[in-house]
Amino acid sequence: MAGSASRCIRTVVLCLLFGTQTLAAQDTTANGRTQIPRDTAHADRHTLFTTRDAALAAGFVGLTFAMFPVDRHFAELIQKEDIQGNKGIDQFARNVERIAAPGAFIIGGSMYLLGRSSSHRDIADLGWHGVEAVLLATSITTVLKGTLGRARPYATSDTNSRDFKLWGGFGNDQRQSFPSGHSTTAFAVAAAVTSEVRRTMPQRLWMIAPVMYGGASLVGVSRMYHNNHWASDVVLGAAIGTFSGLKVVRYSHAHPDNRLDRMILGASIVPDAHGGGTLAFNIPVP
Secondary structure (H helix, E strand, O other), X not given: OHHHHHXXXXXXXXXXXXXXXXXXXXXXXXXXXXXXXXXXXXXXXXXXXXXXHHHHHHHHHHHHHHHHHHHHHHHHHHOOHHHHOOHHHHHHXXXXXXXXXXXXXXXXXXXXXXXHHHOOHHHHHHHHHHHHHXXXXXXXXXXXXXXXXXXXXXXXXXXXXXOOOOOOOOXXXXXXXXXXXXXXXXXXXXXXXXXHHHHHOHHHHHHHHHHHHHHHHHHHHHHHHOOOOOHHHXXXXXXXXXXXXXXXXXXXHHOOOOHHHHHXXXXXEEEOOOXXXXXEOOOOOO
């Protein structure tokens, strides 16, 4: 039984890694650098979404639907007593989930503040765009959760993985399974961080990308382990998060004069009368 569950986990992780790495590869050139250079004030404003993006999105949707027939099988395997009874696995899964939420906001916010206080624009960029990607991805996921109203695995006594109810997820946590919010958050951070690293430190990408996307995949598996999500929830959450992270970074550096970045990344630490400091924002006006 444990062997079957291990194969199940490996299958989900491999699907996530293959899909997200394929998606992330769209923003690289042959030498591993992002297609959008740092000096992009005059970049083409019509390349944020391409026909390749549409094809990859269709592929992720197809993969999500392909997981529907095996959702129940995966859930039954990972919920076996010998797997669930392992306290070490349970604690590891909980810690991994905490790193995604609320960890993404804490870590991203801390990096942003560190970058602003030390005048390191690249660190501030990484922290802010990670948080921005999470906010975008979470907004999309929240709407889908509420609209589609899929029952969580623990909320269906007969393990019915196709229990959807239109608008049923609004105000009802037990019907907010599809897609996985934790997976969305984890992959949004992974995509944003690797995109920023690719832009500023491409020589480190070989090390950072596997850690970020591998960790995000573990978040998705942890949500399945705790019976909060089906495998297809995790796959779609990974797609939304990865797209969000890639596009936030791509748009921001192709449009460095956008008002949101000008306000957030233009903030400064102003000393106060008590020896501390206050974060002050300059709000751009038309």
